[in-house]
Amino acid sequence: MEENKLLEVRNLKKFFPINRGFFNRKVGEVKAVNGVDFSIYQGETLGLVGESGCGKTTLGRAILRAVEPTSGQVLFRTGEGKVVDVTKAEDRQLKKIRKDMQLIFQDPYSSLNPRMTVKDLVGEPLLVNKIARGKGLQQKIIELIEQVDLRPEYMDRYPHAFSGGQRQRIGIARVLSLNPRFIVCDEAVSALDVSIQAQIINLLQELQQKYKLTYLFIAHDLSLVKYLCDRIIVMYLGKIVEIADSEQLFTQTRHPYTEALLSAVPRVDPKRKSSKIILKGEVPSPINPPAGCYFHPRCNYVQEKCRREEPLFRNVGQEGEEHYVSCHWAEQLGPKEVM
């Protein structure tokens, strides 16, 4: 793994078994994440977009081993510079790694235990990892609460006393207490009001600068991702269809799915005619994905080859740029400017 990479995902798969009947026989699998490869560089914000059910959340959780991956590797560079495979780490090692990689949840209501006060919630990671105790613990909790712009006076209150945005701040303080280097933000702002979203985004950016954090930012709001992320991954049905620099993805779109996805972003421009690309049909079931290119039943450029052969996931970027895409015709179709 190269020196500037923090994390590398190799052919990661997560299949959920479907069990039926009296004997709980396995009758099929939901292929939520179906073989993905990508890297995350130190200090960057990597966006992960795709429609609902495409496996974004599962991918994010499989990296942290919040769900057990079916196969593949997740290589992570620890604070000491060692590279470890997260998927093979034992309990004790995993506990250590998890101090470095954390998750911010989408729903600030279900992700905080309603029976614990803010103090207990923020202090729990410090306690279980034996980072602080007694007086030091109290001091550290106050620092963390101030860090996320909440008032320490409120730390004896329960989560039900707070709004969604404030709860998300509590969640961030909880994660921050471990001093992680890599954070997966799983739709961290999509459950919040737009005005609150901006505040949380600002907070996340502030913290990123201050602590040199690396984010994997899972979202479905494309304009937000464009604003926030250095690079963007586009997922479809458990697979990555395109990875590119944020700017490039929007100006030199290569994959027909990305093109359709980006064309759906609402824009404020009265002169511009609506050029939304409407995709045919529904997303196929991840239990039984189509043969060949997964996107072919809905693609506007579909050819015979697409139905038979799975496209190669390859770099089509010019002059050493990284622009990965998985489409047979990426070279022929050429880059498009969607935005």
Place this chain on the structure above:
Amino acid sequence: METNPEIVFPEKQNPLESEIYLASQWELIWRRFKRHKLAIAGLVILIIIYTMAIFCGFFSPYSPYLYNADYINAPPQTLQFFDQDGFHFRPFVYGYEVSRDPETFRMEYQIDHSKKYPVYFLVRGDRYKLLGIWETDLHLFGVKEGHIFLLGADPMGRDLLSRVLYGARISTSIGFIGVFLSFVLGIGFGGISGLYGGAIDNLIQRMIEFIKSIPSIPLWMGLAAALPQDWTVIQVYFAITIILSLKGWTGLAREVRSKFMSLREEDFILSARLIGASKTRIITQHMIPSFLSHIIAQVTLAIPGMILGETSLSFLGLGIRPPAISWGSLLQAAQNVRTVALTPWLLLPGVFVIITVLAFNFLGDGLRDAADPYGK
């Protein structure tokens, strides 16, 4: 850092709100429970019944074993405040005039207005042991001369009220102890089932289905009949509780299992896992507190089943046997039509069973509604 507009400053809040903000789970449950009037009534009734059961010696006017051949099947006396002279502040009861029917040889009781027995509070009477420790002869009420049978007397001339109060001791505690055993078994098996899943879960679930499919009365009868005849009252009592809870735990185990299974998927449990909390910590600090209130409500609703179980068993003569007293064994005396027709007051222990069961159901209902204060 700039100030955050989201923050509400304390002076803008009313004190009641901030009190709710500081309220723990149990305080929130209590707040909701208080609004359920019927449940509060149930709670009050149960507190009264249990107090009387615990201090049965003090509340009952006589020893439950004191028999008197002069008062066989004496009917209940009513407390009186008025006589020919008008109102009396001190209540009294009229004595009986006993005669024997020359044809049936039955004792016949007539109210004798010439015999007035005033009722006194805190009188000295039969000796008993309060809570089984302190020996005393103080009773809440009684008469200094004559007799008082507020609920009548049984075929051996024993005071039914005293017997009901002493019977409450066994009948109401059997529910608690039985449910406690069910609770332990239920949380144990349900927890293992829900936490590990897979083959263990399958095995436990099939076992529960098997136990649930056995008809209860024959099972109880079979087990109760197997109890050795020479066992002491205490031994029989515990054996009966175990028999009752043998079936009772199954429903609870399923409840616990489903709670564990749904909680496993909760975000806040995942969050605890990700920050490195140990399995023990997650179970004891996050999972059990999340469903304990539900389980308590569930348990409250299970107690009436236990009380009814004991009553039916003892009624059939298979549970608590005389000389031990329980509501079921008291009802056993009222098994034939003759009793129902001639001495209907012997059915009164049944009324106490009904009141207790209803009170538990109301209480459990209220608890169930209040158990999840974070729902809508």
